[in-house]
Amino acid sequence: MSSTAATAARQDPPFSSGLVKSLLLSVNDTDAPKRISNEALDSCGKFLQDFIEDVRDRALIVAECEHEVNGKPDSSPMIRAHHITKVAAGIIMDYS
Secondary structure: OOHHHHHHHHHOOOOOHHHHHHHHHOOOOOOOOOOOOHHHHHHHHHHHHHHHHHHHHHHHHHHHHHHHHHOOOOOOOOOOHHHHHHHHHHHHHHOO
16 A cells, blocks of 8 residues: 555544444443543544554464464465454553
């Protein structure tokens, strides 16, 4: 992906405001705010997008390493649940 295409992709809202709001309001906390500003929704959406991209990138590295070890040069690696599980602890520590 060219840098222009990557920049254009990053300008689009990563998640709809409605989805982000639903996720934030789904927390079972009676003290949780019921109103969330558009700026907060945009920021949370960008954070979620960055988080998901980071998980994907790290899981892909694990998948590629596993792919090389298994010696399957004719196919491309695919991210599976166990790849995400392997990177989960590091991701949680980095984002906490």
